[in-house]
Amino acid sequence: xxxxxxTQPGMFVQEKEAVTLDCTYDTSDPSYGxxxxxxxxxxxxxxxxxxxxxxxxNATEGRYSLNFxxxxxxxxxxxxxxxxxxxxxxxxxxxxxSGGGADGLTFGKGxxxxxxx
Amino acid sequence: EAEVAQSPRYKITEKSQAVAFWCDPISGHATxxxxxxxxxxxxxxxxxFQDESVVDDSQLPKDRFSAERLKGVDSTLxxxxxxxxxxxxxxxxxxxxxxxxxxxxxxxxxxx
Numbered sequence: 001x002x003x004x005x006x007t008q009p010g011m012f013v014q015e016k017e018a019v020t021l022d023c024t025y026d027t028s029d030p031s032y033g034x035x036x037x038x039x040x041x042x043x044x045x046x047x048x049x050x051x052x053x054x055x056x057x058n059a060t061e062g063r064y065s066l067n068f069x070x071x072x073x074x075x076x077x078x079x080x081x082x083x084x085x086x087x088x089x090x091x092x093x094x095x096x097x098s099g100g101g102a103d104g105l106t107f108g109k110g111x112x113x114x115x116x117x
Numbered sequence: 118e119a120e121v122a123q124s125p126r127y128k129i130t131e132k133s134q135a136v137a138f139w140c141d142p143i144s145g146h147a148t149x150x151x152x153x154x155x156x157x158x159x160x161x162x163x164x165x166f167q168d169e170s171v172v173d174d175s176q177l178p179k180d181r182f183s184a185e186r187l188k189g190v191d192s193t194l195x196x197x198x199x200x201x202x203x204x205x206x207x208x209x210x211x212x213x214x215x216x217x218x219x220x221x222x223x224x225x226x227x228x229x
Contacts, residue, residue: 004159037220043206045160045220091159097215102173104150105218107159 003027004092004108011113013082020067021077021111023092033095034075035105036066040088048090051075087115119143121221123209129227135197138224142190142211148172150218151184151194154206166192167214199228 005024013019025034036048051059051066059066067076079086089112093105122141130136142149147168152160163182165173168189177184181200186192196203206225210218 035217043223043225045208045210047217047219050217093159100172101148101167101214102165103148103215104152104162104165104173105160107161109157109159 002108003106004094006092006108006111008111009109011111013113013115015084015115015117016081019079019082019086019113021079021090021092021113022074023076023108024072024074025092025094026073027094027096029096031097034066034068035093035095036064036075036077037091037093037107038086038088039091039110045091049077082115084115084117087113089113121209121211121219123207123221123224125224126222127225127227129229130199131229132201133198135195136199136226137193137195138207138209138226140192140194140209140211140221142192142209143219145213146211146219147189147214148212148216149186149192150210150212151192152208152210154208154223156205160206160208163194196226199226201228204228 003026032053034051038046049061049064051068063080065078089110091107091110093107097103149166151163154160163177164184166186184194206223208223209221212218
């Protein structure tokens with residue numbers, strides 16, 4: 001079973017509209033972290049936002065917010081007032097710390113977001 | 118602003134040749150990761166170092182891939198021999214222990 005599922009391969013959104021990118025995850029570990037990264041066509045991975053499993057409030061960073069629904073195991077990214085520069089691939093990722101310090105990220109397959117003028 | 122450095126940015130090689138990638142993490146970051154990203158997919162972890170020690174290499178194809186971080190600072194990832202299926206973006210990331218991972222610009226490998 002996939003640990004991170006992103007069900008939207010691609011999305012087209014009008015500029016200035018809000019957009020929600022879906023992410024569901026699968027883990028039995030009570031302690032985990034959820035991340036969203038943006039990857040423009042140039043290839044670099046840009047960190048956007050983080051949510052810890054024990055965080056009581058949804059994370060926010062500027063125009064980015066994370067809609068964390070723990071019981072549903074979902075961590076959707078919300079981008080408010082989308083801009084042309086938001087066009088990119090977006091990846092949801094999870095960190096599950098394990099014994100020995102291993103904490104590499106598990107990524108979903110990504111959503112290709114295109115903002116239209 | 119501190120960044121993760123990687124070189125080369127692009128590499129074209131023929132199958133059966135050896136290829137090596139270099140990564141210099143953000144100063145002070147003890148943890149270093151190598152990921153492979155095949156076109157159209159998300160990155161997959163290959164290896165994680167804590168200082169000079171390997172913490173996780175469970176997904177590293179050890180018959181052809183090797184990674185080292187001899188002095189606990191910069192790191193080299195090697196493929197010998199390269200195969201057509203190795204064509205991908207190779208991403209390096211670093212972090213403080215348990216902290217957020219910062220990614221480098223990546224090395225885009227094409228195997229002909």
